[in-house]
Amino acid sequence: MAVLARIKLTPDEKTRLSGQMGTILEYIEKLEEVNTDDVEPTAHVLGINNVFRDDEPAEKPFADHNPISDSPAHDKGHYEVPQIL
Amino acid sequence: MHRSTITQARELLRQKKLSSVQLTEAVFARIDQVEDKVQAFVHLTREKALEQAQNADARIAAGEDAPLLGIPIAVKDLICTEGHRTTCSSKILDQFVPPYNATVVEKLHQAGAVIVGKTNMDEFAMGSSNENSFHHPTMNPWDLDRVPGGSSGGSSVAVSAHECVAALGSDTGGSIRQPASFCGVTGLKPTYGRVSRFGLVAFASSLDQIGPLTKTVADAATLMNVIGGKDPRDSTSADVLLPDFTQALQKNVKGMKVGIPKEYFSTGGINPDVEKAVQEGIRTLESLGMQTVEVSLPHLDYAVATYYIIACAEASTNLSRYDGVKYGYRADKSDTLVHMYENTREEGFGEEVKRRIILGTFVLSSGYYDAYYLKGQKVRTLIKQDFENALEQCDVIAAPVTPYPAFKLGEKLDDPLQMYLADIFTISANLAGIPAMSIPCGFANNLPVGLQLMGRHFDEAGLITVGHKFQQATDFHTKETPL
Numbered sequence: 001m002a003v004l005a006r007i008k009l010t011p012d013e014k015t016r017l018s019g020q021m022g023t024i025l026e027y028i029e030k031l032e033e034v035n036t037d038d039v040e041p042t043a044h045v046l047g048i049n050n051v052f053r054d055d056e057p058a059e060k061p062f063a064d065h066n067p068i069s070d071s072p073a074h075d076k077g078h079y080e081v082p083q084i085l
Numbered sequence: 086m087h088r089s090t091i092t093q094a095r096e097l098l099r100q101k102k103l104s105s106v107q108l109t110e111a112v113f114a115r116i117d118q119v120e121d122k123v124q125a126f127v128h129l130t131r132e133k134a135l136e137q138a139q140n141a142d143a144r145i146a147a148g149e150d151a152p153l154l155g156i157p158i159a160v161k162d163l164i165c166t167e168g169h170r171t172t173c174s175s176k177i178l179d180q181f182v183p184p185y186n187a188t189v190v191e192k193l194h195q196a197g198a199v200i201v202g203k204t205n206m207d208e209f210a211m212g213s214s215n216e217n218s219f220h221h222p223t224m225n226p227w228d229l230d231r232v233p234g235g236s237s238g239g240s241s242v243a244v245s246a247h248e249c250v251a252a253l254g255s256d257t258g259g260s261i262r263q264p265a266s267f268c269g270v271t272g273l274k275p276t277y278g279r280v281s282r283f284g285l286v287a288f289a290s291s292l293d294q295i296g297p298l299t300k301t302v303a304d305a306a307t308l309m310n311v312i313g314g315k316d317p318r319d320s321t322s323a324d325v326l327l328p329d330f331t332q333a334l335q336k337n338v339k340g341m342k343v344g345i346p347k348e349y350f351s352t353g354g355i356n357p358d359v360e361k362a363v364q365e366g367i368r369t370l371e372s373l374g375m376q377t378v379e380v381s382l383p384h385l386d387y388a389v390a391t392y393y394i395i396a397c398a399e400a401s402t403n404l405s406r407y408d409g410v411k412y413g414y415r416a417d418k419s420d421t422l423v424h425m426y427e428n429t430r431e432e433g434f435g436e437e438v439k440r441r442i443i444l445g446t447f448v449l450s451s452g453y454y455d456a457y458y459l460k461g462q463k464v465r466t467l468i469k470q471d472f473e474n475a476l477e478q479c480d481v482i483a484a485p486v487t488p489y490p491a492f493k494l495g496e497k498l499d500d501p502l503q504m505y506l507a508d509i510f511t512i513s514a515n516l517a518g519i520p521a522m523s524i525p526c527g528f529a530n531n532l533p534v535g536l537q538l539m540g541r542h543f544d545e546a547g548l549i550t551v552g553h554k555f556q557q558a559t560d561f562h563t564k565e566t567p568l
Contacts, residue, residue, distance in 0.1 A: 005401060005446040006408075007439055008427035017440055023502050024444065028390040031460050034467065041462030042469060044291055044321070045518030046278050046542075051320035065184035072415035079410055084422045 086111040087247045088565075091156055091304040094250055098145055098155045105145070105155030108250075109138040109199050112157040116201070116248045119568050123224045123233075125242040127162045129202035130169055137199040144197060152307050154197030159249035161240050162203035163210060164295065165284035166190055173286050174218035175208045177407045177414045177433030187284020188319065189253060189295050189312045196311040201249050204239030208435045209404065210260055210288045212236050213507050216498055217437045224494070225267060226566035227532055231491040234264030240298045241268040246568055251308060252298045257288050258392055259486070259511025261296050262523035266486035266535025269525045269564060271552070272298045273305045276543045277518035278323030281316030289399035290321070292392075292515040301562060302524060302552035306330035309545060325543055333546035334553045339374035341551065343367065344479030348385040349510060356489040359534050362527025363485045366536040366555070369526075370483065373554050380475035380482065384468045385513065389505055391468065392512040394448050394461030400438075401445025407433060440501060465516050472517040472539070481551050482539040485510050486523045490532035510537060520545045524552045525561035533561070 002009045009017065066077075073080040086108060089097070097103035113131060120126060134157065141155035160166065163173045165183035167190075172178045186194070193200065207217035215223040215238030223238045225231040226246040233242045237254025241264035244252050254261040256274035265272025273296045280295045287293065297308035309330045316322045345367060350360065371377055409415035409429030416428035434442070448457035475482060487507060497504045514521035519539055526536035536555070540547045556562050 001443045001447050001450070004450065005439075005442050006405075006423070006426040006430055007434070007442065008424075008431040009439070010431075013436070013439070017436075017443065020440065020501055021444060021447075024393065024505075025447075027502055028394060028457065031387055031390050031394075031464055034384070034387055034464050036460060036463035036467070039463040039466050041459055042466040043462060045469060046321070046323055048278070048321060048323070053317060067184070067411070070181070070184070070412035072409060072413070081410060082419050082422050082425050 087115040089250065090300045091153065091251055091307050092301070094156055095154070099150065101145070105138040105141040105199060106135065108155065109134055109157050109201070112201060112249060119246050120248065122229055122568065123226050123242050123246055124221050125204055125223055125239045125246065125248055126159070126202045127172055127174060127205050127220050127239070128170060130200055134199050134201050141197050141199060151197040152311050153193065156198055156250050157201045158193060158198045159201050159204050159240055159243040159252040160190065161206055161237055161252070161254045163206060163255060163286040164190060164253060165286070166200065166203065169203065171203065171286065173209050174206045174220055175434065175438070176219045179219065179414060181413055185284065188281035188316045190284065192311050204243055204252060206239055207236035208438050209286070209400070210236040210255060210257055211400070211437050211441055213259070213263055213504055214497065215239065216494065217435055219435060222494060225491045226568045227269065228491065230493055231532070232267070232494055234267035234491060236260040237298060238264045241265055241270055241272065244268070244270045244298050244300060245566055251300070251304050253295055253312070254298050255285060255293055255295050256515065257292045258396060258515050259508045261298060262486050262511050262521060262535065262537060263508065265298055265523040267491040267533065269533030269561070270298055270300060271302050271305050271522070271524050271562060272296065273309065273522045273545065273548070274514060274520060275309065275313065275545055276520045278321055279520070279543065279545065280312050281314070281319040281322045283316055283318040287403040289396040290403060291399060292396060302549055302556050303334055306334055306549045323543070328546055330546055330549055333549040336550040338551055338554045341375050341481070342479040343370050343375045343377050344380035344475050344482040345377055346380050346382045346475065346482055346484055348382050349484040352385070352488070352509065354488050355485060356529055358529030359485055359487070359489055362529060362534040363536055366526035367483050369555060369558055370551065373558060378479050380478055382471040382475055382513065384464065384471050387464050388468055388513045388516060389509055391461045391464045392508070392516060393444070393505060394457050395465060397441045397445035398449050398458050399445070401442045401449065404438070404442055437501070468513055469517040472513070472519055476541045480540070480547055484537045484539070486535035486537040490529045490534055514539050518542060520548055522548045522552055524555060527561055
């Protein structure tokens with residue numbers, strides 16, 4: 001799971017977290033007691049869906065701010081990352 | 086002067102018996118006096134605040150009136166403030182300076198507020214004690230060896246220790262109400278969709294709401310008038326009428342029905358002194374002319390499990406954006422892109438955040454999705470229906486906020502499940518999306534105890550009416566910390 005979540009854990013963390021995770025999952029399994037055969041799932045309490053707006057640009061988004069400058073590593077207006085391939 | 090409420094301070098400012106600069110300086114003098122002991126703030130915006138106070142004084146001199154004109158307010162550090170660091174109390178956002186303001190911050194500015202600083206919290210709002218902050222813990226002003234609650238612990242402490250006049254927090258599973266209860270202040274979680282989440286760093290998007298932490302219910306009404314309303318930049322904000330919440334302060338409670346959920350009192354582990362204070366609070370409501378009726382919320386026992394499935398699932402998705410590329414922290418020296426992601430997230434997140442991301446990844450993973458996530462969403466429907474049924478028989482529900490008062494620092498850190506179970510009475514309101522409030526109703530061993538009021542969707546006004554009448558009849562909310 002840590003690999004899927006893209007988190008590198010230390011061996012110590014692995015031991016501690018897997019123990020705690022076991023306890024938490026065991027607790028969560030109590031939901032099996034509840035009969036949900038004819039129950040619809042709730043993803044959103046207000047039942048809002050498909051909220052549309054006109055496709056018009058906002059007024060000066062971020063003013064004069066260049067979002068790339070927020071990156072911890074950038075050069076000439078591009079993000080810098082380690083080797084991909 | 087720093088002890089005043091919004092209502093009191095606005096009156097003095099209007100009458101020109103006090104200037105906003107004087108009030109702001111008094112608040113900072115108080116911060117200088119107590120902040121070392123409680124550590125409520127992550128950073129202060131002293132110079133900017135004094136500038137805003139001078140502006141407010143000029144607006145007052147020009148005859149202007151606005152609900153928060155000249156009032157010093159603290160803001161939880163997961164609400165974006167343009168040009169000021171917004172860290173979420175996480176290493177991964179430690180140097181992040183947002184290029185824009187959250188909608189609620191824009192609204193605070195329009196209403197004339199003076200922002201004194203950003204308050205400490207559990208990292209990414211994950212926690213019930215403020216001990217999960219990357220920066221430092223926050224101490225409870227009622228007893229410095231105890232936690233203030235969380236995750237809006239810094240905002241609650243700043244209000245109860247008078248380091249601000251009022252504050253904003255956020256509540257995903259009790260993060261406004263539980264620290265309000267532990268610190269003896271008023272905390273309101275609005276209906277899901279009542280307040281825009283634009284500029285609120287996301288934890289669990291279907292549960293998060295911004296709300297006020299104040300010294301009185303009347304002040305909460307004032308802040309709700311300012312921060313509420315539909316926002317085109319948050320498609321989940323609701324297009325419903327925003328009433329004038331201060332009108333609700335004038336209403337009477339005679340004949341209103343208060344539901345007492347029997348499951349909240351039969352759950353094992355509720356501290357007897359907490360139960361006594363809550364029961365006495367309910368008797369006060371009866372003495373004000375309210376009629377009590379017993380109601381049932383039969384799925385209470387499944388709320389914690391449901392909540393941790395849904396909240397962790399949403400968190401694992403929301404926090405996938407912290408990859409060390411676009412903003413925030415990046416780990417040094419990684420040979421490949423994937424290792425850079427893994428090292429950045431290992432070093433940038435604290436243990437509780439990692440635990441929840443991994444749990445969320447698990448419940449959403451192929452083969453487990455139906456058994457955990459879908460099951461959780463179905464039980465969520467049942468919990469929501471419980472509240473809808475109960476609130477057909479009564480106008481508000483009264484219950485405890487937490488099973489016990491503030492616990493000692495370090496007491497629950499090694500046992501995450503015990504920490505999660507502390508939220509048993511608060512998380513259902515988030516799952517159901519209903520508004521809920523904590524108001525001081527007594528003490529257990531000299532520590533404040535909160536009474537929780539929960540209402541129908543978009544009926545914050547009902548909670549405000551009942552809470553205000555309660556505060557007119559009691560003086561728990563005026564008790565001072567030993568600081």
